[in-house]
Structures are given as C-alpha cells and as structure tokens.
Amino acid sequence: MKCPFCGAEETTVVDTRINDDGDIVRRRRRCLTCDKRFTTYERAEIRLPQVVKKNGSRVDYDREKLAASFWLALRKRPATTEAVEGAIARIEEKLLALGEREIPSEKLGEMVMRELKKIDKVAYIRFASVYRDFEDVDDFSDVIREVSTKPAARRR
Template identity: 75%
Template sequence: MKCPFCNAESTQVTDTRENDEGDIIRRRRRCNDCDKRFTTYERIELKMPQVVKKNGSRAEYEREKLLGSMRLSLRKRPVTVESVEAALDRIESKLLALGEREIPSEKLGELVMRELKKLDKVAYIRFASVYRNFEDAEEFSDAIREVSPHPRAKPRSKS
C-alpha cells in the first residue's frame, strides 16, 4: 500500500479491526519513510456480469429491474416478499458463480423462469408468455403441460 503523503511503497500495518457485521476490515498503517499514519478500509466487491441483450447492446445488471419483472409476474399471487428476495439471491449467486463478465439476456431469463417455476406456476406461465413471446394458444398449452404435475384425466361420458 502506497503512503498517501509521500507515495512511499513501504508501509506497515499497526492495527486491524473488523466491523460488527464482519464485511469491512479497517487497517491503521504507518509509513516507514515519513512516519505518518493513515487508515485504509477493505470490503468485498462483487461485480455482477453485464447483460447482453438480443440486439447485441449491453446493460448493467440491475436487481431492481429483475425484481420488477418478477413482481409483475407474481402480481396477486400468494408468494411472500421473502420468497422473492431469496429467489433473487439464488439467481445472483448463480450469476456470480459463472464467473463471466457478460451474460446473455436469454440465460438470465432462463434463471428467472427456473426460480418462478419453483415459486408459483401461474407466475411462471405469465413470465414465460412474455419472455418466450408466445404467438398462439398452443404455446400456452405447452407451457401449462410443462408445469402440470400429471395430465388431467378425461371426464367419462355417461352411457
């Protein structure tokens, strides 16, 4: 660490402390050349990948934007805010685990659909219909069959 006063390369740590949450480390340092003291802080910086849209443009990942899309799909559905937040945390963990600088929007959409499928089947269908750009009723039927636990039995005709 360079001294901010004389730019010397040689500094010594005299004290190290963590904050109460344990996510920031405060270090007191002393310059070996000019003997002045200064404080540095270390914190974890997680960089989310950029989202590459279908048209090739790039945008910063925005948790709030993703949350808004999920809320729209979950509107008037019996899903808790905590469940949605946990789903978003899982999506972000997967994005970070990929270790990529960029992620196609399609891949992000698939991660969202996977989480929505676990949370609420109706929300999944709503999101999928917009995300996959359903063109007709058959595509809705396919998506519904995909989340149905078993095919419905045909009603028996009375003879």
C-alpha cells in the first residue's frame, strides 16, 4: 500500500479490526519512510451483471429499478416490504451465483415473475401482462389458468 503522505511503497500494518457486521476490515498502517500513520478499509467487491436489453443496449443492474417494478405490480395488493426485499435478495443471490458479466433482461424478467408468483398471483398476472406483451384476453386467460389452484367459482 502506497503512503498517502510521501508516496513510499513500504508500509506495515499496525492494527487490523473487523467491523461489527463482519464485512469491512479496517487497517492502521505506518509508513516506513516518513513514519506517518494512516487508515485503509477493505471490503469485498460484489459486482452484479449488466442487463442486456432486447435492443442490445447494456445497463447496470439497478436494485431500485427492480424494486420499483415489484411495487408497481403489487400496487394496492397485500404485500409486505419484507416479502419484496426477500424476493429481491433471492434474485441478487441467483445473479451472483451465475457468475456472469451480463444477463439478458428476459432472464431477469423471468426471475421477477417467479418471485411475484410466490408473493401475489394478481401482481404476477399484472407483471406478466406487460412483460409478455399480452395482445388479447386469451393471453390473460392462459396465465390465469396457470396460476389457478382451484376451478373458478361462478358468480351470480
């Protein structure tokens, strides 16, 4: 580690501490040339893949945009913040596990749909209608049949 005061490359670690969460290491260092002390912080770099859109353009993964998509589909539906945060965390874990630098937006959309299906079936159908670009009522009927757990009762 280069000394920020004199630029010398010879430094030693005087003290090492891990923060309470266990995800950051704080190191006190001493320059062997000018004898000044300074602090460095070390943390794991977690890089989520870029999203490749249908038109071929690439954008950085955006957690806030993903959350906004969930909440738009779940608007006026009985879903908890914990459920949505958990779904997003599971998606991010899957993205990291893939180990890819890029992911097609279609694959990310499918992950969102799987998670929405677990949270709320109406929100799942809402999201699917936009994501799959439904063109007529038959498309809705197909998805409704897919998520129905029992035959629809006739209303009078």
